[in-house]
Amino acid sequence: EPEVTQTPSHQVTQMGQEVILRCVPISNHLYFYWYRQILGQKVEFLVSFYNNEISEKSEIFDDQFSVERPDGSNFTLKIRSTKLEDSAMYFCASSEAWFSYNSPLHFGNGTRLTVT
Amino acid sequence: GQQVMQIPQYQHVQEGEDFTTYCNSSTTLSNIQWYKQRPGGHPVFLIQLVKSGEVKKQKRLTFQFGEAKKNSSLHITATQTTDVGTYFCAGPGGGGATNKLIFGTGTLLAVQP
DSSP: OOOOEEEOSEEEEOTTOOEEEEEEOOTTOOEEEEEEEOTTSOEEEEEEEETTEEEEEOTTOOTTEEEEOOSSSOEEEEESSOOGGGOEEEEEEEESSOGGGTOOOEEOOOEEEEEO | OOOEEEEOSEEEEETTOOEEEEEEESSOOSOEEEEEEOTTSOEEEEEEEOSTTOEEEETTEEEEEOTTSSEEEEEESSOOGGGOEEEEEEEEOSSSSOOOEEEOOOEEEEEEO
């Protein structure tokens, strides 16, 4: 079964550094998402992306965050200047269609970001 | 903003006992999805409910969508150790057309053999 793949699985960075988290969504999917989960807490929406542009974003997704689909397969999340509170598990997800039409989100295994 | 709460936060059962988690939204939902996250894993889609009062079954799991489409429940009959994990409900965030899926607070299920 096709999978969403994320790299790296774990990233350690110093406060103030830039990080790029990478994702390869399922190939025929059109909608892409980033979520984050602070340890033991709920899964929080960051951003959705469709047709090469952001369709929605949360209040968490401020100017320090950006997303890009640099080619036909990768989908990246960049954090420009990391803060301690950015430490979390970041999940990439994709869906074939708009999820309201019975098109579930398929999640990757996540990237654990640790900011020291 | 929209909130999706689940109770209980944590449930510990003996294998073979039943389990139920309840999901409540502050707003009416056009549909609701359920996901399961195993410890150390990622959310995995279980099911979507769309109609008011809808009930769907998957083997030992029964999902229900409330008549007012503001609440939902997941019931597991005769739990097994493989049921361990966190169960999340999720619904569209905000009114109108949205591509934002808001997850509930989750219920962590522990099953003792």
